[in-house]
Amino acid sequence: MSEPALRIAVAGARGRMGRALIDEIVTAPDLRLAAAGVRPGDPEAGMPVEGVPGLSYTDAPEALFERADVVVDFTLPAASRRHLELAAAQRTAIVIGTTGWQADDEARIAESARHAPVLVAANFSLGVNLLIHLAARAARALGEEFAVEILDLHHGMKRDAPSGTALALGRALAAARGEDFETLARFARTGETGPRESREIGFGVLRGGDVAGEHTVFFLGTGERLELAHRAHDRRIFARGALSAARWLARNRPPGRYAMADVLGLRDG
Numbered sequence: 001m002s003e004p005a006l007r008i009a010v011a012g013a014r015g016r017m018g019r020a021l022i023d024e025i026v027t028a029p030d031l032r033l034a035a036a037g038v039r040p041g042d043p044e045a046g047m048p049v050e051g052v053p054g055l056s057y058t059d060a061p062e063a064l065f066e067r068a069d070v071v072v073d074f075t076l077p078a079a080s081r082r083h084l085e086l087a088a089a090q091r092t093a094i095v096i097g098t099t100g101w102q103a104d105d106e107a108r109i110a111e112s113a114r115h116a117p118v119l120v121a122a123n124f125s126l127g128v129n130l131l132i133h134l135a136a137r138a139a140r141a142l143g144e145e146f147a148v149e150i151l152d153l154h155h156g157m158k159r160d161a162p163s164g165t166a167l168a169l170g171r172a173l174a175a176a177r178g179e180d181f182e183t184l185a186r187f188a189r190t191g192e193t194g195p196r197e198s199r200e201i202g203f204g205v206l207r208g209g210d211v212a213g214e215h216t217v218f219f220l221g222t223g224e225r226l227e228l229a230h231r232a233h234d235r236r237i238f239a240r241g242a243l244s245a246a247r248w249l250a251r252n253r254p255p256g257r258y259a260m261a262d263v264l265g266l267r268d269g
């Protein structure tokens with residue numbers, strides 16, 4: 001007998017990522033869209049979800065956690081903070097792709113993960129997770145002789161900068177070199193900057209058009225340079241990756257904080 005379909009609730013269902021998630025869920029035989037959440041007070045609340053017979057948008061976040069096995073959330077940090085509380089209260093697994101977190105949000109995520117399986121990732125693409133892994137290896141191999149700089153290019157509607165992925169790359173590179181990211185990150189250069197500090201990790205941010213997301217890590221040496229780059233052509237890759245994470249979390253994972261490296265088996269080597 002086949003397994004019952006996994007019940008997925010989508011928070012931010014009318015956003016760019018929310019729509020991509022719903023398109024993927026309705027065509028996946030092992031998944032069922034159990035709830036589609038919109039911002040409280042959104043006039044679409046109570047209206048039918050296009051292409052999903054019998055389901056209406058809800059603006060009550062509690063409903064997502066009551067109806068689903070896993071909630072998938074690509075919204076805003078303020079909404080995701082509330083969703084973390086509800087995941088803990090209902091003991092419902094949650095996958096979060098929202099970016100733009102504050103430093104103290106780490107403690108909120110850890111607290112929620114004491115009660116429910118929680119996976120927060122700045123990027124759900126296989127390629128970017130492999131990029132993070134490879135960049136950390138390159139940083140270890142190349143050492144301090146090579147300056148590390150990160151370039152982030154995204155569509156013009158993106159609200160946060162640098163991207164969560166660029167920050168995740170920076171953190172992984174600093175950790176690979178045994179250094180403190182917060183001390184070494186250099187987010188802006190303008191005017192009389194003076195020479196580059198040898199160990200800093202610089203960020204460049206470009207915005208415009210409909211670019212789904214591009215990241216390049218530069219390792220700048222004397223007489224040579226290495227560039228590791230990833231280009232996302234279609235945001236469906238993030239939706240598919242988030243749903244792979246949801247399937248993985250639903251396999252009886254105990255409460256805890258998980259990462260895409262766990263889902264993709266990229267922890268070692």
Ligand SMILES: NC(=O)c1ccc[n+]([C@@H]2O[C@H](COP(=O)([O-])OP(=O)(O)OC[C@H]3O[C@@H](n4cnc5c(N)ncnc54)[C@H](OP(=O)(O)O)[C@@H]3O)[C@@H](O)[C@H]2O)c1
Pocket residue numbers: 011012013014015016017018037038039040042074075076078079096097098099100121122123124125160235238
């Ligand atoms: N991890 C990844 O792989 C990945 C990939 C792409 C994007 N992202 C991140 O995911 C987030 C969303 O991106 P997007 O491009 O989909 O943005 P978007 O198109 O602006 O969608 C966000 C949606 O969330 C809704 N929302 C806001 N507050 C809410 C609340 N309290 N409850 C429910 N829904 C709420 C918004 O509704 P209103 O418009 O009515 O406010 C909007 O429909 C961003 O942080 C982005 O950086 C992550």
